[in-house]
Amino acid sequence: MATLNDVAKRANVSKMTVSRVINHPEQVTDELKELVYEAMRELSYRPNAAAIALANNRTQIIKLLILEEMDTTEPYYMFLLTGIANELDKYAYSLQLLTHNNIQIGDSDGFIVCGTRKEDEDFIHGLDKPTVLFGQNDMGVDYIDSDNEESMARATEYAIEKGYETVVYIGIDVDEPFAHSREKGYTSVMRNHGKETHIYNLENRSRYSAAFIRENWDAFPKNTLFLCASDRLGLGVIREIKEHGGDIPNDYGIIGHDGVFLDQIAYPNLTTLKQSITEMGAACARMVLKKVKEEGKSQGNQLFETELKLGGTTR
Amino acid sequence: MATLNDVAKRANVSKMTVSRVINHPEQVTDELKELVYEAMRELSYRPNAAAIALANNRTQIIKLLILEEMDTTEPYYMFLLTGIANELDKYAYSLQLLTHNNIQIGDSDGFIVCGTRKEDEDFIHGLDKPTVLFGQNDMGVDYIDSDNEESMARATEYAIEKGYETVVYIGIDVDEPFAHSREKGYTSVMRNHGKETHIYNLENRSRYSAAFIRENWDAFPKNTLFLCASDRLGLGVIREIKEHGGDIPNDYGIIGHDGVFLDQIAYPNLTTLKQSITEMGAACARMVLKKVKEEGKSQGNQLFETELKLGGTTR
DNA sequence: ATTTCAAGTGTTATCGGTAACAGAAAATGT
DNA sequence: ACATTTTCTGTTACCGATAACACTTGAAAT
Numbered sequence: 036m037a038t039l040n041d042v043a044k045r046a047n048v049s050k051m052t053v054s055r056v057i058n059h060p061e062q063v064t065d066e067l068k069e070l071v072y073e074a075m076r077e078l079s080y081r082p083n084a085a086a087i088a089l090a091n092n093r094t095q096i097i098k099l100l101i102l103e104e105m106d107t108t109e110p111y112y113m114f115l116l117t118g119i120a121n122e123l124d125k126y127a128y129s130l131q132l133l134t135h136n137n138i139q140i141g142d143s144d145g146f147i148v149c150g151t152r153k154e155d156e157d158f159i160h161g162l163d164k165p166t167v168l169f170g171q172n173d174m175g176v177d178y179i180d181s182d183n184e185e186s187m188a189r190a191t192e193y194a195i196e197k198g199y200e201t202v203v204y205i206g207i208d209v210d211e212p213f214a215h216s217r218e219k220g221y222t223s224v225m226r227n228h229g230k231e232t233h234i235y236n237l238e239n240r241s242r243y244s245a246a247f248i249r250e251n252w253d254a255f256p257k258n259t260l261f262l263c264a265s266d267r268l269g270l271g272v273i274r275e276i277k278e279h280g281g282d283i284p285n286d287y288g289i290i291g292h293d294g295v296f297l298d299q300i301a302y303p304n305l306t307t308l309k310q311s312i313t314e315m316g317a318a319c320a321r322m323v324l325k326k327v328k329e330e331g332k333s334q335g336n337q338l339f340e341t342e343l344k345l346g347g348t349t350r
Numbered sequence: 351m352a353t354l355n356d357v358a359k360r361a362n363v364s365k366m367t368v369s370r371v372i373n374h375p376e377q378v379t380d381e382l383k384e385l386v387y388e389a390m391r392e393l394s395y396r397p398n399a400a401a402i403a404l405a406n407n408r409t410q411i412i413k414l415l416i417l418e419e420m421d422t423t424e425p426y427y428m429f430l431l432t433g434i435a436n437e438l439d440k441y442a443y444s445l446q447l448l449t450h451n452n453i454q455i456g457d458s459d460g461f462i463v464c465g466t467r468k469e470d471e472d473f474i475h476g477l478d479k480p481t482v483l484f485g486q487n488d489m490g491v492d493y494i495d496s497d498n499e500e501s502m503a504r505a506t507e508y509a510i511e512k513g514y515e516t517v518v519y520i521g522i523d524v525d526e527p528f529a530h531s532r533e534k535g536y537t538s539v540m541r542n543h544g545k546e547t548h549i550y551n552l553e554n555r556s557r558y559s560a561a562f563i564r565e566n567w568d569a570f571p572k573n574t575l576f577l578c579a580s581d582r583l584g585l586g587v588i589r590e591i592k593e594h595g596g597d598i599p600n601d602y603g604i605i606g607h608d609g610v611f612l613d614q615i616a617y618p619n620l621t622t623l624k625q626s627i628t629e630m631g632a633a634c635a636r637m638v639l640k641k642v643k644e645e646g647k648s649q650g651n652q653l654f655e656t657e658l659k660l661g662g663t664t665r
Numbered sequence: 666a667t668t669t670c671a672a673g674t675g676t677t678a679t680c681g682g683t684a685a686c687a688g689a690a691a692a693t694g695t
Numbered sequence: 696a697c698a699t700t701t702t703c704t705g706t707t708a709c710c711g712a713t714a715a716c717a718c719t720t721g722a723a724a725t
Contacts, residue, residue, distance in 0.1 A: 036457055083457075084400075085399075085404040085408075086400075088399075088400035089398070089400040089404055093400075094399065094400060096399075096444050105428060105429065113420055114420065117449055120446060120448075121449070123446075130446065131445065132431060132432060142396065142398075241617070270615060271617075274617055297615065300582070300585060300612065300615065302589055
């Protein structure tokens with residue numbers, strides 16, 4: 036591996052000039068910059084993360100904390116991780132993954148945290164390094180998330196547009212901002228159309244949404260669409276409607292949310308609001324690195340649009 | 351953060367002695383060792399990974415390469431990752447994640463590779479650092495995997511024991527060692543019992559196994575168990591049997607393989623062979639670190655038992 | 666023409682460890 | 696008792712980068 040020194044010799048300058056080209060290019064004349072860039076290219080120079088870390092009193096490590104129990108979650112973390120990891124790579128940063136049962140936090144330059152619940156607030160505020168949350172929150176911590184409200188609003192509009200007379204919302208029964216936002220997206224569009232809202236909140240497992248449909252089957256007229264706050268809930272709904280011989284998508288429609296994996300497992304494939312998880316991961320990484328560089332300065336929030344991915348569960 | 355120097359001063363010895371206590375304790379008298387240990391405890395000393403890396407010409411980074419397309423795979427990578435990450439953490443190592451579309455490999459001390467196929471052989475052998483594969487292979491590279499053959503053998507025994515007259519094997523249609531091992535586990539037990547084998551290999555997607563059941567529905571007598579090489583295939587089988595009004599688990603049984611997530615999504619819950627993914631991840635990490643320390647010395651293979659996790663799809 | 670200053674580049678010390686060598690003390694041999 | 700080894704600990708240089716400071720040089724100011 037070529038070092039700064041190698042590049043410096045090749046370009047006939049000092050190490051310091053090369054370092055400056057990398058970190059403070061405005062302090063170097065264009066002429067030298069060109070020489071240095073060329074030398075770097077020729078030697079395919081890659082900075083040594085350990086040396087950077089040592090010199091800067093940093094670690095070049097970002098920790099990802101996953102506070103949720105993973106076997107109860109959708110598998111989207113993998114995509115998130117990919118997004119984060121690829122982005123960190125570009126800046127010679129690497130990742131450490133911590134799960135709820137392994138939080139003996141060593142050293143790092145910053146944190147990305149996901150799966151937070153209200154009760155984690157103290158813990159989050161106790162973190163002594165720049166922190167970014169993946170997931171909407173009202174603890175005043177910078178975050179990245181899908182635009183939950185807009186997303187559900189769009190889906191509701193779509194359902195109405197497609198002529199479903201009744202739109203039932205099946206939410207996730209947790210007192211968290213993301214859940215409220217999704218519900219709000221549904222409610223406001225229904226209200227705009229002068230339609231009655233039907234809201235039910237369940238634990239996020241397909242067996243509960245299936246049970247819910249079973250127990251209330253008679254209450255649902257034909258031409259109803261079930262707007263579910265997760266694909267997992269959507270899956271249970273599909274299953275139970277099929278059990279009753281209901282016609283999907285003509286008499287009953289289903290729209291899920293997440294679009295990571297389960298929507299493809301469903302049959303018919305679930306119409307869903309697909310989140311750009313990998314891009315959001317990259318955004319988390321960029322934000323936390325920016326925050327590290329700016330010594331913890333708040334970066335605000337960033338919302339990503341979802342994509343309405345059509346499957347066989349809507350007309 | 352306390353440094354080696356701080357510890358040294360506190361214990362009234364030189365940095366070098368402290369370093370020796372950590373890396374070559376046999377070279378230091380017990381008396382001094384005690385002093386140093388005490389100082390380390392008092393200052394709650396944690397070594398600086400960057401400094402170690404720099405001094406040893408290492409990176410303290412292990413790269414995880416995922417060669418598979420992730421949106422077509424089971425979500426178990428997350429568990430694997432957790433296992434790897436937690437283990438690496440203990441030795442001040444961190445992880446970098448590379449996916450097929452991001453293989454511009456920077457520097458690292460070793461590799462863990464998963465999702466390899468036969469055609470990746472050259473690529474794997476081109477890796478210039480200690481490498482461990484997650485997944486059985488016959489390229490002569492050290493690996494960790496479930497004991498696929500024993501696993502399927504046990505499931506086959508179980509099916510027969512439970513009185514299913516016919517046991518049909520639905521495998522994954524790829525020419526890879528893991529697939530052959532699973533099939534072999536099935537075949538040998540069937541042969542031992544003097545039973546006829548029924549083997550079909552399909553692409554690993556639920557829609558294909560569903561289609562397969564549909565097209566051959568009349569060929570399957572009651573009292574048949576479908577032994578599937580993945581839960582994903584199992585899911586399709588369940589779906590289609592229900593579509594035909596078949597009685598699960600009395601007339602038809604299904605056993606899947608993996609036990610990560612999809613088995614819980616299925617209804618009824620799929621009986622499956624649950625892999626210890628997280629422990630295997632930790633084993634990968636341990637093996638690659640050992641290999642790094644021993645300068646690439648081969649470490650052999652390590653097979654993990656699966657657990658037969660009973661669900662509602664078998665008697 | 667001389668001083669003043671800013672811009673651009675180089676030199677030195679440093680981050681926190683480790684290996685190689687050096688030196689002192691204790692153990693062994695004669 | 697003295698030379699020789701062995702055992703243990705300390706000193707020095709170095710890993711690859713960066714910040715702080717020092718030094719040129721040419722342009723602007725007087």
